[in-house]
Structure formats: structure tokens, C-alpha cells
Amino acid sequence: MLFSNELSVIQQKMAASSAGIERRLEILKNLNFVKGQTILDIGCGGGHLLPDLALAVGKEGKILGLDPSEAQIEAAMTRCNKINNIELLRLPANKTNLQANSVDIVTSTQTLEYIKNVDSALEEIARVIKNKSQFVNVSILWDHFKFHGPENHLNELIHETFKDHCFHQMLPMELNMRLSRQGFENISSRGLPFLVTKRHENSPAKYSEEVLALFALKQGIPEDKVSDWRLQLSKAEEDGRFGFTSYPVITKANLK
Ligand SMILES: C[S@@+](CC[C@H](N)C(=O)[O-])C[C@H]1O[C@@H](n2cnc3c(N)ncnc32)[C@H](O)[C@@H]1O
Incomplete structure (x- = not known):
């Protein structure tokens, strides 16, 4: 899915919503920060995680936000323009142009599932990250990303169409195996x-x-x-019978 203008604006509102906040908190809780570290955020989008990472590593540290979308990188620039130790790279995950063994921590949120050759992105992460360093990823089990409006045939029609939006519907189920192949260990998911x-x-x-x-x-x-689908969701909300479920998974690993 291309995160160009229209989608980029909605995606940034999503990142600012309760779901975006919760997953950023979870990532921050799971990292062991040391002042002066270099952190790479793959698929940084509008840059919502970057200011907190910059605070965690202090002025001596460096944060790299990487994303191939022009609209997302522009939004990240606006968000982070007063923070000196954040650098933005308009590049894809499998070609970061960074030196080998140059990064202390790599983070990524709801991005790897959009990359067709996800193994090439993981290989690049393993190349740039230092030995023993941490990788933390959040990806969604898209089969559980569901609207529960009363008219099931409408929900199903829209869900079925949405399956085409990313390459890896259930990436967290296979990420441990893929990470292990790239030389990661201590892999755990929640x-x-x-x-x-x-x-x-x-x-x-x-x-x-x-x-x-x-x-x-x-x-x-x-x-x-x-329109019918959206109307039935609106009516369901009024009637107190609306639900939306999602199942993000956080995966942690260290390079050997
Ligand atoms: C759903 S957004 C998530 C943005 C951000 N991580 C967040 O949680 O708000 C997915 C991001 O992945 C980026 N993306 C897509 N393909 C990519 C690739 N090959 N390498 C790196 N990022 C990519 C998109 O441009 C988009 O900004």
C-alpha cells in the first residue's frame, strides 16, 4: 500500500489515536536505553515515535527515521524540526545506505507487513545493527482486524477487499522463524x-x-x-452494539 497524501493524513491521525499511543508506550517499555545510542526506526511514518527516542538517548545520541514515502517524511520533518539529533532518510528498509554494525537499536511499527520481500528488509536490519543489539517490531495479525457491525455480509465484503492492502497478513506468526534465519536470538512475541x-x-x-x-x-x-457499510456501523454505535478489534503483536529479538 502506498502511503501517499490522502492515506498519509489518515495514517497520521491513526498514529495519534489511542492505538498508536499504546503501541509506542509498549515499544519504549521494552527497550534498554543508554545515553548516546543510535536508533533506527524503520517505516517511521509521520515520526510519532522519534521525539521520545531522542529524549531517551539524549543529545549525544542519534535517531534515524527511515521511510520511502515523501508525504510521510515531510510530516515527520514538520513534527521533528526542533530536535537536532533526529535525521530523516527517504529510503526503503532493504536499502538503508547505513554502515554495517552502526546502529544500537532498531524499531519498526506496522511496516514490515507491507514489504513484499520482507527477508531482504530483515537482512538489512541484521547488517546495520550491532552484535547483541535489540530489534523491536510491532506488526498486526490482519485476520483479526475486524469491524463488528450488525450486517455481517457488509463487514465481510469490506474485510475481504482489504486483504489486498498488505503482503503479509499474519507476519507475527512467522517473524520468529524469519528473524532466527537472519541470526537473531532471544526472540519473543506478545x-x-x-x-x-x-x-x-x-x-x-x-x-x-x-x-x-x-x-x-x-x-x-x-x-x-x-456507504451502507458505514451507515450500519454508525447505527450500531448509536445502539450500543458496535465493536472494532485488532491484534497487534510486539516481537523482541537480539542479534547474536
Ligand atoms: C502504517 S504506516 C506506520 C508508520 C509508523 N511506523 C507508525 O506506527 O505510525 C507504514 C509505513 O511503512 C512505510 N513503508 C512502506 N514500505 C516500506 C519500505 N519498503 N521500507 C520502509 N518503510 C516502508 C510507509 O510509507 C508507511 O509510512
């Missing part, structure tokens, strides 16, 4: 599932609904079907 029952401004459901609707229209689903 689910961070959630349910939301509201579609307000701080709810990931609001922005997920916008993304799915946009994607369905682009995939040729008729406008009236997409």
Missing part, C-alpha cells in the same frame, strides 16, 4: 489485542473505517455498498 466500541476522534476505529472505505472504493466496490 499480543497486544484490543477492542474499541466507539468511533470518536481518538478512536482507531474511526480512522481504520476511513482507510477501509477508501481502499474498497479504489478496489471497485460500489459507492452505495461502502
Whole structure:
């Protein structure tokens, strides 16, 4: 999926929602920071994680935010322009142009599943990260990314169409094996599932609904079907029977 202008704006609202905050907190809790470290965030998007990483490593440290999307890198520049030790790289994960063994920590959130040749991205991470250093990833089990409106045939139609939005629907299920092949050890995963029952401004459901609707229209689903789907979700919320579930997974590993 291309994170160009329209999608980039919705994605950044999603990153600012409760779901985005929770996964960033989880990543920060799972890292052992030392002042002066260099940290690479792969698929940094609008740069929401970068300021906290910069605080954690102090002025002597360095944060690299990498993303191939022009719109996302521009948003990250705006967010981080007052922080001197953040550098943004408009590059893909499998070609970072960084020196081998030059990074102390690599983080990535909801990005690896969008990369067709995910092994080439993992190989590049293993190349740039120092021995014994930490890699922390959050990816979503997309089979569990579901809207629970009352009309199941409409939910299913939209969910089915959305399957095409990324290359690896269930990446956390196979990430441990893929990391181990690249020389990582101490690999562990933990689910961070959630349910939301509201579609307000701080709810990931609001922005997920916008993304799915946009994607369905682009995939040729008729406008009236997409509007019907959104109307039934709105009615379900009014009736107190709306639900949206997602199942992110945090995976930690160290290079040997
Ligand atoms: C869902 S966004 C997540 C952004 C950010 N990590 C966050 O949690 O808010 C996915 C990001 O992956 C980026 N992306 C897509 N393909 C990529 C690739 N080959 N290498 C690095 N990033 C990529 C997109 O441009 C987009 O910004």
C-alpha cells in the first residue's frame, strides 16, 4: 500500500489515536536505553515515535527515521524540526545506505507487513545493527482486524477487499522463524489485542473505517455498498452494539 497524501493524513491521525499511543508506550517499555545510542526506526511514518527516542538517548545520541514515502517524511520533518539529533532518510528498509554494525537499536511499527520481500528488509536490519543489539517490531495479525457491525455480509465484503492492502497478513506468526534465519536470538512475541466500541476522534476505529472505505472504493466496490457499510456501523454505535478489534503483536529479538 502506498502511503501517499490522502492515506498519509489518515495514517497520521491513526498514529495519534489511542492505538498508536499504546503501541509506542509498549515499544519504549521494552527497550534498554543508554545515553548516546543510535536508533533506527524503520517505516517511521509521520515520526510519532522519534521525539521520545531522542529524549531517551539524549543529545549525544542519534535517531534515524527511515521511510520511502515523501508525504510521510515531510510530516515527520514538520513534527521533528526542533530536535537536532533526529535525521530523516527517504529510503526503503532493504536499502538503508547505513554502515554495517552502526546502529544500537532498531524499531519498526506496522511496516514490515507491507514489504513484499520482507527477508531482504530483515537482512538489512541484521547488517546495520550491532552484535547483541535489540530489534523491536510491532506488526498486526490482519485476520483479526475486524469491524463488528450488525450486517455481517457488509463487514465481510469490506474485510475481504482489504486483504489486498498488505503482503503479509499474519507476519507475527512467522517473524520468529524469519528473524532466527537472519541470526537473531532471544526472540519473543506478545499480543497486544484490543477492542474499541466507539468511533470518536481518538478512536482507531474511526480512522481504520476511513482507510477501509477508501481502499474498497479504489478496489471497485460500489459507492452505495461502502456507504451502507458505514451507515450500519454508525447505527450500531448509536445502539450500543458496535465493536472494532485488532491484534497487534510486539516481537523482541537480539542479534547474536
Ligand atoms: C502504517 S504506516 C506506520 C508508520 C509508523 N511506523 C507508525 O506506527 O505510525 C507504514 C509505513 O511503512 C512505510 N513503508 C512502506 N514500505 C516500506 C519500505 N519498503 N521500507 C520502509 N518503510 C516502508 C510507509 O510509507 C508507511 O509510512
